[in-house]
Amino acid sequence: MLKAQNLTATALLRLTALDNSMYTNIAGSRAGLELLASVVSASSLAGNDIANALFANPYEGAQFSGYVADDDAVRTARHAEAIPRMTRHLDDAAHQLDRSATGCHYLAHGITEDLASRQDHTAASAQQTTGLALTAAQYDALKSLLEGGRLHESSQRGLGVTRVATDDGTRVSIATYRALAKRGLVTADTSTSLYHGQKITVTEDGHRALTQPRHRAALTTAAATAPKAAVAQGARR
Template identity: 55%
Template sequence: MTTGVHPLSLVAEQVPVPSIDITEQIERLQRLGEDFASLHQKVRTLSFTPGTDALNKISPLLLTAQDLTGQALRRLATLNGSPYTDLPGSRPALTALASVVSSSSLAGSDLSGALGANPYEGTAFPGPPADEDSVRKTRHAQARPVMTEHLADTAHQLDLCATGCRYLAAGIRRDLRHAAEQRPPHTPAPKLSATQHAALRALAQGEGKLYESHRIGTLRVQTKDGTRVSMATFRALKNRDLIRADARTSLLHGRDITVTSQGQRALAHAHQSPGPAPFPSSPAPAALPAARHSEVRR
């Protein structure tokens, strides 16, 4: 049964885009690089005997490599959906992080290859009598160079992963520093029309979606509280970088719409700005005195 959940939504942290802490992502990349370096050292210095000994020693290394691959993939998915993508140089950085995911996967594949080449204990099919000890030594001698080559390739891929994570952590930190230095000191908050303010306030509640209508090529926006947002207003907000739609999801399933940091500033500024002065209320007309009621009846 199809649930309509995009595969990457199971990988990326489910947090609003503006709340992603890029500094925390840098620290996680650094720790990931250290973990890759540690695994590289273990693989490079591994001493094993083909057979059960090799199985017991290589299996935990494979499980660790698979876990690190998952972590690298989560870092990629999170940064790809964060404000970091607005910075110059973010595209090659994300491509490099994708290469780390690839190299980590290859490392796991090579460890699997070493286990595949490993000779296991057991009894052969019935046949002519054979010297089992001699057969065992031959199988081990044939397997060792193949397994050693797989382990050498694993160490090479893990070294690339460790280097890549360290390079990326330093590069992203440098990108953030340069962006901060080049940012104007007093950037005025974007001004909003009444329609844009209402739309942005509705989308800031979360659960905003961009759908393709039943008519192909026709788009519509859905908000949590039902506020109507025209496509003209949506495009105006998007072109001013006040909102973004997650392009990783199909329009048929609905693309998540999030308010960017610029959009949050615009909302905060609109909230703090004094609104139009209310019209003064006119005093209620005084009631006629009861004593004069008889004069009125004349």
């Protein structure tokens, strides 16, 4: 019984710790918390069943003074009546403990899978963001768009031309913007017309990309120029 109560206390502590941890931000964590709560319930019921079995036990203490002591026939009858009740309570306790063990097994497996899935997702996201280093122009454009920017479409020579306008005045080409958008580093509010301006937002991946060092173009060594041949002056005849 004490072990069952200790299991309940331990499961309750683990449930409280998980419920107050970052684990709750992982997809599928609710099922894990509910499963651990079921372990708390099952182990508690097991302890209650064991207590009921102890209560049903026919104890052989002495009667109060003045009462006739039970003879063998009475004691045998009391035992015969108690044994089925005790057996039923102990069977129920064993069932609840088996449920607790199964729940703990599935919970450990589930948490391991949830954490592995989270790590895979984080790694894939980081790889997608940092797989190709930003060019210096892309880095500067992304940093500028942190301050704010909009996509606009204006009519030039009868054709719609989309351009990027940044709040700090940095020039960002539409090609650079589209390269950033393709990688999921920026998004535009498409609920607004381009003619009124679509607000550009730097995504979480974009913020993460800016934590990487700015790419520096390799210094190019000027090609050595071939020495010019001296021009021989022709002698005048």
